[in-house]
Amino acid sequence: MIGQVVVWIVIALVIAGLVAPNEALTWWRRGQQGRRGVEWPSLAEAFALPGGEPGEVPAQLPAETDHYLVYLSGIGISGPEQLPVFETPMVERLAERVGRTTVIWDIYPYSPANTALTQGRRLSRLWRRLVAWKSEQRLGAVAFLINLRNAFQVLVSVDRRYGPVFNWAIAQQIAAALLRHGYVPQHRKPVTLLGWSGGAQIAAGAAWYLSVLGMDVRVISMAGLLGSDPGLDRARQIWHLHGDDDLVVGLGVVLAPRRWPIFANSEWNRARREGRLQFVSMGPLKHTGKGGYFAAGPLLPDGREPRQATADHIVQVLVDAGLASDNFAAQPEV
């Protein structure tokens, strides 16, 4: 009986894996990419609704800022409109705190077309049900299918065969989001991609194409599960933030052989050698759950909430690099 269940699970995983690259390849087949190279989307394209329907371009775009921070969520996300509940407080805190910077998070980094799982898909009804269960914290194992689906997209991104197509698509989505938030391509303001967990791989992959668009790109891998992606070669600076108690980050190293020291000429090790890759310890934080990067507790030995410590480290990195200011440092709370 158990043997049969295992066989069926393996078959299901294989089928899920086989269809995983389909969305990226469909995006490629239907589009015009490759005929003109990587291009900035038009404003109309940037404001198109997920799925490609035309949207309304506002008369007044948001004001330009000195720096843009693009947050790419982990594999728990299911669409561009809403971050997973547990991530929201940290991201909001970050947006309040980081100065001279626009924080962007309305990107679904696991869909080449930025289409939510719950809309415009054949299995939308199923995904809606799973999202509902997830938010109600019911049937966790079943709702975990969302994470699994997105994890396969991370594998598509890291794969040297599919990655170039997938990462191109996501780079286009990031470029569109930047335009929506007032980025002016001609001014070439610096852009930092902040990828949490699997989002770090997407950030690394997209960096290649964003640099082709003329962007000054940096990558923050927040407990990132990423491979030695060619995109790292195009990132001016990479910060790998990790918790000391995070075992998942260690697993990421095991699963990405080209990050191992024996591959001295891999993108990861080259960046490390050139001083473009820095490791930043975030203290005794875990990957998820209590004591995780987004958790409210238990409090750390210095009295901070884990999520506050996470925001502190990200802001510190940006301030030290001269990319942003710390709003709270300028106007300390009384």
Add this chain to the structure above:
Amino acid sequence: MIWWDVAADYLVALFRTARQALGANPDALQQAAGFGWAVPIGIAIVAGASMMTGQSLVLAINRVPRRRGVLTVAAAGLGSVAVAGLEAVLVWGLARLIVGESRPITELLPAVLVGFAPYWLGFLVLLPYTGPGIARVLQIWHVIALWTLLTPVLGTDRGTALLVTAGAWLATVAVDFVAEHSPLRLRERLFRLLTGSKATTSRDLMAAASSPVVPQ
């Protein structure tokens, strides 16, 4: 006996032979006895088509129309029969050289064709990230299957059969490499002929992301 009975018997023999070969059973060829060459050739054709399906990303990247894509997969099936022929010639040559074996190639070829059975799982190469690793595993599996099938055919000890098999396989890989990387660029030419498209790869996309890489 009506034709579908024959077809059903053939399919049963095909699957049984492939299963035995996958399990590295030296008696696998006996399952195909009633159908002569049809089963070994069928195994190689399915193997080639499956491998091409596993590599069908290149069809997607080049936006190859569906009909031409199917044609390419079918041609890959026939191509694997040709590769098996080459491998059989190399086995024959090495066997003559190493053990003085002078059996005709036609006696070796069925074993080599059936030795392609592991490539039936070639479609799994499509799997993201793990695909290239699976391709390597299938290559090793092919060598093992070939070795076990050739040992009784060559009538030598297992060590000598392994030497002949591994040598022939390495030589086949070398010939394939030369054919692809010499000015001949055989595979690319065939791809262009079948698909009507330049063989743009993922690497090309990255290298030339800032300029047009795919023909209009």
